[in-house]
Amino acid sequence: MEAFAEMVAADVKPLALSEPMHAKDVDNLWSEAQEIAEKYGIGVYREGNLVPTQLFPIEVAQGKEVLIFHKENALQAYLDLKESMASGNNQQAEARRFGRLLGYPPHYINQLLAKHSDFRTLPDFGIKATNIFLYYKDLSRAEDFYGNLLGMEKVSDYEFAKTFRVSEDAFITLVDAELGRHKAEEPKTVAIALLTDQLPEWYDFLQEKEVEIKYTYKPKENNAHDGFVAVDPEGYLLEFETFKQHPENEKLMPQLRRYPALPTALNAHPLELGFYGTVTWMYYEDLQEAERFYEEQIGLPLIVDQGWAKVYQASETGYIGLVDEKRGMHNYTEKKGTSIAFVVDNLEDWYAYSQKHAPFTLEREMYSGKEDRYKAFVGVDPGKYFLEFNAFLEHEDNTRLFEVLSK
Incomplete structure (x- = not known):
């Protein structure tokens, strides 16, 4: 009980519940x-009729009582919920309202909902790569x-689409715009952060190769991250970025250290340059709406909160970054x-769930790619980004891709 009381006092949890007990206990x-x-310096409330939400089994507290450690406003919020x-x-x-009162982050609320209801999010169906x-x-x-210039390994070649591996399980696919879902003239409202601890080396290398630099490398000692922005041959922005030890990055840094940088094939360079992850930055008019979607419908855990940008x-090694278009490199x-x-x-189960529960608008129903190399379906997020969910099938063109995905 003392640990729960301390967490409430420290505002780690608005409410903390004891285990359900018989009244005599x-x-x-x-x-x-x-x-x-x-x-x-907090209160404790004796609750004989705990609210029955989808977070827990209905019978969890039936015929029993719980002790609720609380501050005054949090208890009132609980009683308001109970009245509603x-x-x-x-x-x-x-259920989400109760979970927030218990201090649970959205991804943990998702896990409890999935355990005790038919609610699911994408991680329940397994994410192999981005x-x-x-x-x-x-x-x-x-x-x-x-x-050739950046030295990324090509892991599949469909002629009209070429997939390159950036890090352990993060990829970039280049598509012939005449044959793809989007046209080359459409706004390139995205930026790809290539995560590396070799910013000076990459910066010098790209300058030597006369790659266009949009924002120069200006490291600052106390920044949460440093970087510079290069431009690819048709205008996509590539942010070469290093996240540093900083209060903002305390959840991220241990995860980044789990996987070494994937070396590129720049054999002529005296140093072994590489990348250890990617962040795909997307730009929104309504950042809060996008947050709720990726946290509650897609089900991704928040790992960095920059205020106007969320990772x-x-x-x-693949991350999704949501950016307030008023502050980011692109407008909506x-x-x-x-x-x-x-x-x-x-994929099939995620598709069936998406059809039944509609966590997002379906842009395209499930289909098989040319020569049955993959299956996919496409949804749309609140900012009108297309989200493709796919699975690769056994095919000679996928041999190397299967090798790296199975590691």
């Missing part, structure tokens, strides 16, 4: 609970830039010359 603990609450539910409101929204589709007039020039972990546009893709373990 609560009687035995009541004096001690009051003393603990007084010690930490007494009038018949008891859906997912009420991928971003970019669209080009001159595909061969783009292929030369990413493959979510999608795969082990209706159309986007990109698609954001997730390689899904159980």
Whole structure:
């Protein structure tokens, strides 16, 4: 009980619940609970009828009581919720409201909902990798830039689409705009952060190769991150970025260290340059709406909060970044010359769930790609970015891709 009381006192949790107990057991603990609450300057409430939400089994507290450690406003918020539910409101929204009162982050609320209801999010179906589709007039020039100049490994070649591996499970696919979902003329309202600890080396290398630099490298000692922005052959922005030890990055840094940088094939360079992850930055008019969508419908955990930009972990080394268009490198546009893709373990089940529960608008129903090399379906997020969910099939063109995805 003391640990719960301390968490409430420190505002780690608005409310903290004891385990459900029989009334006689609560009687035995009541004096001690009051003393603990007084010690930490909070209150304790004896609840004999805990609200039954979708977070927990209905029978979890039936016929039992719980002790609720609280501050005054949090208890009132709980009682307000209880009153609302007494009038018949008891859906997912009420469960989330109760979860927030218990201090649970959205991804943990998602896990509890999935355990005790038919609610699911994308991680329940397995995310094997992230991928971003970019669209080009001159595909061969783009292929030369990413493959030969940046030294990324090409892991599949469908002729009209070439996929390059950036890090452990993050990919970039270059598409012939004449044959792809988007046209080359559409606004390139996306930026790809290539995560590296070798910013000076990359900066010197790209300058030597006369790659266009949009924002120069100006490191600052106390920044949460440093970087510079280069421009690819048809105008997509590439942010070479290093996240540093900083309060903002305390959840991210241990994850970044789990996987070494994937070396590029720049054999002529004296240093082994490489990348250890990607962040796909997307730009929104309504950042809060986008946050709710990726947290509650897609189900990605927030790992960096910059205020006007949020970073979510999608795969082990692939991240999704949501940016307020008023502060970011791009303004919001209706159309986007990109698609954001997730390689899904159980694609058929995720598709069936998406059809039944409609977590997003379906742009295209499930289809098989040419020569049955992959299956996919496409949704749309609140900012009108296309989200492609796919699975690769056994095919000779996918041999190397299967090798890296199975690691």
